[in-house]
Amino acid sequence: MALQVIGAGFGRTGTDSLRTALNMLELGPCHHMHEVMQSDEQRDLWNRKTLGEDIGWDKIYDGFGSAVDWPSAFYWEELMAFYPEAKVILTHRDPESWWRSYERTILQILHQIEASGDLGMAWRILAEGEFGGRHADRDACIARYEENVARTQSVVPSERLFVMELGEGWPRLCDFLGVDVPSEPYPSGNTTNDFRKNLGLDPS
DSSP states (O other): OOOSEEEOSOTTSSHHHHHHHHHHTTOOSEEOHHHHHTOHHHHHHHHHHHTTOOOOHHHHTTTOSEEOSTTGGGGHHHHHHHSTTOEEEEEEOOHHHHHHHHHHTHHHHHHHHHHHTOOOHHIIIIIIIISTTOTTOHHHHHHHHHHHHHHHHHHSOGGGEEEEETTOOHHHHHHHHTOOOOSSOOOOOOOHHHHHHHTTOOOO
16 A cells, blocks of 8 residues: 655644544545554654664555654655655644644653653654754744745645645545545544643643
């Protein structure tokens, strides 16, 4: 099975809702950081990948029809070249809004990882890779976010790219993917408060 959809958007731009939506549209199973965290095999593959081992994408994505969120979003250009028929979805929100959500969720995980000293796959991809060691620097993170948006829009051919705003529903997405609009509402979940509750943090 080759990937049919590749997500280029950063975490905290609606990637979890998109994951559910793609599964509902039968374009999954959709790969997401959730799948990595819940699978010993996936954690091992990504750990080896981030340590420099040459693991083929087909092995990593065996059984998956789509991929969104990190770690995939860090490699979207490689994936786009490897799966030339796949469409690319850039999930997007206002940069300041993205930072506020990132700061209260993913950054808290990175702080916990740093404190533990167990600098594994997630640390290598996000703190070191995506943000170049400046994962807690607001201006640097926003600049990197905006750079990724601009890069995606300049590199991906228009016929392969869909920019999806946070909170957007089914119609344009389904039109882009060439599928019928489901009768069920577009999924919504993994809010900042939900994320913080799952981390055992104060949701307020």
